[in-house]
Amino acid sequence: MLFHNKLITWYLQNKRHLPWRETKNPYAIWLSEIILQQTRVAQGLPYFEAFLTNYPTVQDLANAHEDEVMRLWQGLGYYSRARNLHFTAKTITHELNGVFPNNYKDLLKLKGVGEYTAAAIASIAYGEIVPVVDGNVFRVLSRIYGITSDISTATTKKEFQAKAQELISHEQPATFNQAIMDFGAIQCTPKSPQCPQCPFIQDCVAYNTNQVDKLPVKLAKTKVKKRYLDFLIFVDNDQNTYIQQRTKKDIWQKLYQFPLIDRFEQNDINVQQILTEDFKNQPVKDIVQLNTDYVIHILSHQKLHIHFWMIKCEKLARNENYEIVSWNQLNKFGFPIVIHNFINSINTK
DNA sequence: AAGGCGGGGAG
DNA sequence: CTCCCAGCCTT
The missing domain is CATH 1.10.340.30 (Hypothetical protein; domain 2)
Structure with a gap:
């Protein structure tokens, strides 16, 4: 036949x-x-x-x-x-x-x-x-x-x-x-x-x-880079937070994220210092590290090691690099699934 | 031709 | 853990 x-x-x-x-x-x-x-x-x-x-x-x-x-x-x-x-x-x-x-x-x-x-x-x-x-x-x-x-x-x-x-x-x-x-x-x-x-x-x-x-024979192997991400989740008394859209030619282009400190080497960051340099007009009440163990997220070419931080403020000031949105409006935006899942884990606590 | 790009399920 | 999924685009 x-x-x-x-x-x-x-x-x-x-x-x-x-x-x-x-x-x-x-x-x-x-x-x-x-x-x-x-x-x-x-x-x-x-x-x-x-x-x-x-x-x-x-x-x-x-x-x-x-x-x-x-x-x-x-x-x-x-x-x-x-x-x-x-x-x-x-x-x-x-x-x-x-x-x-x-x-x-x-x-x-x-x-x-x-x-x-x-x-x-x-x-x-x-x-x-x-x-x-x-x-x-x-x-x-x-x-x-x-x-x-x-x-x-x-x-x-x-x-x-x-x-x-x-x-x-x-x-x-x-x-x-x-x-x-x-x-x-x-x-x-x-x-x-x-x-x-x-x-x-x-x-x-x-x-x-x-x-x-x-069979089939497939010789090409993809190598995976390690990458270290720290997301800063600002929250003020009105339950507002900062987000921004990813626009560069990189992973997750056109999705949204929290303010990010991003690097390919494993060196601990000083959040307090970042805040005084990059958010100098934003008074901060408290800084809380939300996870000690990395959240690990695997992409096809990258292994992401993620820390989330909560930055508590009285009121978020306008910032040209970020949008201010209400926490309960975050579901209107597309996020990388690892961020989306973390938002959900906070919401259900 | 080679590298980048997601997330999840199967074994 | 590794492999691979109704691949495509850019460099």
Whole structure:
């Protein structure tokens, strides 16, 4: 039996029932694909529902305030996706007359849409015969065909794209693409794949040479830098606090935070000294260190060591670098999840 | 080609 | 702990 027939047969018996599979609406499909980049279905699902509820159409998303989009994305990570999502909604609404690009080549021009996402939308929404190559496809094809190239290189990606193009069903490209991804997510998993009940067990090179746990080959290792953050949580008698938006090309761009002392070396800071230098017009009643053990927060390339401080004041003075907001209004802003969780832990005390 | 960018779940 | 998830953008 042909590869695509065997795969689709498996899919029809095992597929996951997901909301974005109930529609041909390119907006909803695009939204789902952006959310699912480097993100598990279970984690992305509630965000998909929230975005579609708050912004039923691409025009609604285009008209939204960026801060609100960022707040809705809060906790999902890789925040450039949210910024690009909003940017592209405006592009489609204002420059493309509200009409979604309907082919791979034009989809690829959209900000935040790369080869994978363009292929996914083109095939699922428009039936174009173009294969997706994501982490699942690398794993499935490397094992079945015994491909030992390092998947972290651009050359290898082309190799897999060519292989997938050769295998894709010309009659059901959308089903094929979703099938191979579900197969990777459910059956041909990274660890402990379900080989005994695999329809490709006869053909699978990796299985028949006992190399399933060695494929795919990925050589690149990301190294993690340590970083030390001290957040200053000002509170005055009116329950106001200082926050600021992160604007630099760095982690968490466009999210909000408390005043921050930030460094890559582990040297203890003198909060009193910081206050007299950077907040010299702000009388302070009391300084309380809220956690002695670091709050540890792991990012893909950084390991964050965080201390939170409470700075008690009578009344917060205006400060050009910070916004003064009421403590109970903090939920209007998108924060890094580690800060959001800390705010919640204070609120429930 | 290489590095940066989040957060969470599985094993 | 390590690995990886429906990747993309910048340098």
